[in-house]
Amino acid sequence: MTSGDAPEEGRIPDSTVRRISGYLRILEDLTAAGARTVSSYELARRAGATPAQVRKDLSLFGQFGKRGTGYHIGQLHDEVKKILGLNRHWRVCLVGAGNLAHALFAYREFAREGFQIEAIFDNDPEKIGQDWNGLSVLSVARMVDQVRRRDLEIGLITTPAAAAQEVADSLVRAGVKGILNFAPRKLFVPEGTRLRNVNLAIELESLSFFLK
Amino acid sequence: MTSGDAPEEGRIPDSTVRRISGYLRILEDLTAAGARTVSSYELARRAGATPAQVRKDLSLFGQFGKRGTGYHIGQLHDEVKKILGLNRHWRVCLVGAGNLAHALFAYREFAREGFQIEAIFDNDPEKIGQDWNGLSVLSVARMVDQVRRRDLEIGLITTPAAAAQEVADSLVRAGVKGILNFAPRKLFVPEGTRLRNVNLAIELESLSFFLK
DNA sequence: TGTTGTGAAGGCGTTCACAGCC
DNA sequence: GGCTGTGAACGCCTTCACAACA
Numbered sequence: 001m002t003s004g005d006a007p008e009e010g011r012i013p014d015s016t017v018r019r020i021s022g023y024l025r026i027l028e029d030l031t032a033a034g035a036r037t038v039s040s041y042e043l044a045r046r047a048g049a050t051p052a053q054v055r056k057d058l059s060l061f062g063q064f065g066k067r068g069t070g071y072h073i074g075q076l077h078d079e080v081k082k083i084l085g086l087n088r089h090w091r092v093c094l095v096g097a098g099n100l101a102h103a104l105f106a107y108r109e110f111a112r113e114g115f116q117i118e119a120i121f122d123n124d125p126e127k128i129g130q131d132w133n134g135l136s137v138l139s140v141a142r143m144v145d146q147v148r149r150r151d152l153e154i155g156l157i158t159t160p161a162a163a164a165q166e167v168a169d170s171l172v173r174a175g176v177k178g179i180l181n182f183a184p185r186k187l188f189v190p191e192g193t194r195l196r197n198v199n200l201a202i203e204l205e206s207l208s209f210f211l212k
Numbered sequence: 213m214t215s216g217d218a219p220e221e222g223r224i225p226d227s228t229v230r231r232i233s234g235y236l237r238i239l240e241d242l243t244a245a246g247a248r249t250v251s252s253y254e255l256a257r258r259a260g261a262t263p264a265q266v267r268k269d270l271s272l273f274g275q276f277g278k279r280g281t282g283y284h285i286g287q288l289h290d291e292v293k294k295i296l297g298l299n300r301h302w303r304v305c306l307v308g309a310g311n312l313a314h315a316l317f318a319y320r321e322f323a324r325e326g327f328q329i330e331a332i333f334d335n336d337p338e339k340i341g342q343d344w345n346g347l348s349v350l351s352v353a354r355m356v357d358q359v360r361r362r363d364l365e366i367g368l369i370t371t372p373a374a375a376a377q378e379v380a381d382s383l384v385r386a387g388v389k390g391i392l393n394f395a396p397r398k399l400f401v402p403e404g405t406r407l408r409n410v411n412l413a414i415e416l417e418s419l420s421f422f423l424k
Numbered sequence: 425t426g427t428t429g430t431g432a433a434g435g436c437g438t439t440c441a442c443a444g445c446c
Numbered sequence: 447g448g449c450t451g452t453g454a455a456c457g458c459c460t461t462c463a464c465a466a467c468a
Contacts, residue, residue, distance in 0.1 A: 013437060014418065021417040025373075025396060039449065048398050051449090052439055059451055067450045068446040084417050085424025099318045103311035109396050109413040115420075154419065161237075177423045180416055184237060184321050186260050194422045198415050201321040203408055204392055205233040205296050206226065207366065208327075210406045211389045212297025225459060251427065263427090264461055271429055279428045280468040 009061065016057045020080055022047050023054070027077040039070035089114045093152045093176075095167050096159035097122035097130065097137050100182055104156055105132060115154070119146055123163075140167070147174035154178045161185040168195070221273065228269045232292055234259050235266070239289040251282035301326045303364045305388075307379050308371035309334035309342065309349045312394055316368055317344060327366070331358055335375075352379070359386035366390045373397040380407070 026046045030038055040051040047054065058064055058071075061083050065071045081087050092115050094101045104110065105117055120132055123140045130137040138146060147155070155171040157164050157179060164183035171179055178194040181187050184202075189195045238258045242250055252263040259266065270276055270283075273295050277283045293299050304327050306313045316322065317329055332344055335352045342349040350358060359367070367383040369376050369391060376395035383391055390406040393399050396414075401407045 011436090012421075015437070017418045017421045018414050021414040021421075022398060022411070024417070025413070041449085046398075048400065050439070052441090053437095055450060056438080056452080063451070065450050066446065067444070068448050070449065083421070085420040086417065088424075090420060090423075099311075099315035103315045104412070106311045107412060110416060113413060113417060115416055153423070154416075178419045180419055186234060186258075188260065194419055196415055196419045198410075198412070199234070200316070200319060200410070201237070201325060202230050202233040203410050204322060204327055204366075205236070205298065205325060206229045207390045207392055207406060207408045208297040208302060209224075209229045209233075209295070211302075211365070212300075223458090227459075253427085262461070264463090265459095267428060268430080268460075275429070277428050278468065279466070280426045282427065 012060055016060060017084070019047065019049060019053070019057055021084060023057075024077070024080045024084065024086075027073055027080065030073050031077060035073055037070045038073055038076075040065070043071070086113050089116055090154055091150065091152045092117050092154045092156060093119040093121065093143075093147060094156050094158065095121045095140065095143065095171070096157060096163075096183075097124070097127045097132075098158060100158040101156070102132075104158065104182075117156075118150060118152060121146075140170075143167075144170055144174040147171065147176060152176060154180065157181045157183055157187075159183055224272055228272060229296070231259065231261060231265070231269055233296060235269075236289070236292045236296065236298075239285055239292065242285050243289060247285055249282045250285055250288075252277070255283070298325050301328055302366055303362065304329050304366045304368060305331040305333065305355075305359060305364045306368050306370065307333045307352065307355065307383070308369060308375075308395075309336070309339045309344075310370060312370040313368070314344075316370065329368075330362060330364060333358075352382075355379075356382055356386040359383065359388060364388060366392065369393045369395055369399075371395055 023043060026043060040054040044051045044054045062079065064076050064079050094105060094117055097120050101120065120135055120137045121140045121143045122128060122137050127137050128139050153176060155176045157167050159167055161183045164181060164185055165187055168179055168181065168187045168189055172189050172193050179189060181195065181197045184199050186197055187195060235255060238255060252266040256263045256266045274291065276288050276291050306317060306329055309332050313332065332347055332349045333352045333355045334340060334349050339349050340351050365388060367388045369379050371379055373395045376393060376397055377399055380391055380393065380399045380401055384401050384405050391401060393407065393409045396411050398409055399407060
């Protein structure tokens with residue numbers, strides 16, 4: 001192996017990735033506040049984690065700190081963006097043009113981290129042709145073709161549960177690399193496509209479990 | 213201990229609770245399809261889990277199956293609803309009357325599982341007084357009083373990140389039992405209040421990590 | 425035979441604790 | 447002295463495998 005390679009990312013726990021995504025937001029807050037360096041203790045305090053956890057998480061990707069000093073915020077920020085694959089833009093489409101899609105479309109955080117929503121699809125004639133801030137809602141019939149042609153990489157599914165698996169199949173066929181599913185059913189995709197399920201009902205129900 | 217007590221719930225993993233919430237939806241699908249019994253194998257297949265996992269999850273709460281036959285769907289459905297604390301209604305309020313709040317307000321799944329949104333708060337004069345399907349958006353200034361008076365139990369926070377912690381503090385002061393936070397910052401609440409953070413940016417960013 | 429319930433084994437992420445360096 | 451990086455210990459969730467039972 002040649003020296004100068006990026007550190008090998010062995011097996012990275014999902015929980016580590018999620019925490020690191022949280023650190024990113026904290027680093028942005030710290031930057032805005034004018035800080036230059038931050039210790040694993042401070043980062044942990046703000047993230048609701050432990051210092052050892054923070055150091056272990058980061059150490060899985062390289063050595064970014066200085067003993068005695070901590071981490072340089074600007075540098076760590078750039079490293080974290082690279083780690084998460086946010087040092088580029090992602091071409092995203094929305095499937096299902098309902099209320100949730102509208103919220104995602106308007107979500108500042110997405111645009112700020114480089115996720116560009118470039119197409120919106122629905123099958124409701126009432127919605128097809130709607131103008132969303134300059135973007136025209138298209139028929140799902142055109143989805144596969146459009147996703148291929150524009151090389152869209154990520155699909156956000158916000159359709160009703162009954163339609164979600166079929167939409168996912170089409171997105172996979174059209175060649176998206178990843179899917180974020182908000183429909184309240186677990187979806188399945190072939191090996192090679194990444195899928196993440198966000199189920200709002202589960203969040204609220206698991207809250208109610210701990211309250212009862 | 214008297215016999216006839218509900219089985220003691222020792223330490224239940226969060227992951228178990230979330231999976232059980234997923235089983236609930238599957239049981240509802242099966243009921244709609246007219247099935248009477250289901251095995252741990254079938255339940256696992258649909259949930260994307262393993263049969264042993266399903267059996268272990270359920271066994272933490274009692275013995276609901278019949279050897280050789282599987283689980284009676286109707287009965288298991290009722291048990292699961294009880295386990296999750298869904299055999300009752302929950303009084304919920306929304307804080308922040310933006311796009312995401314609108315999506316949550318319209319989300320069928322919540323109403324179907326007994327979460328009743330009984331108040332909406334915002335601090336934007338443009339939004340205060342808006343009619344949301346018969347519910348009037350109120351000023352956050354009235355939040356603590358209203359939450360107390362109406363004995364609201366769960367708060368859904370959809371404000372901008374900068375305001376979220378302050379809103380959470382007020383909700384705790386007003387006596388809510390649980391908070392579901394959608395603002396992209398980790399919040400902190402005192403022991404005794406349950407908090408769950410849903411961070412959409414993290415979901416999309418951790419997807420991008422695995423795609424890069 | 426079919427399928428559950430569960431103790432035991434295994435695997436994996438978290439925490440500890442300290443060597444190493446600034 | 448302060449703080450990072452990390453191997454080792456720990457603990458917890460998952461998986462295994464089989465006894466029990468319809």
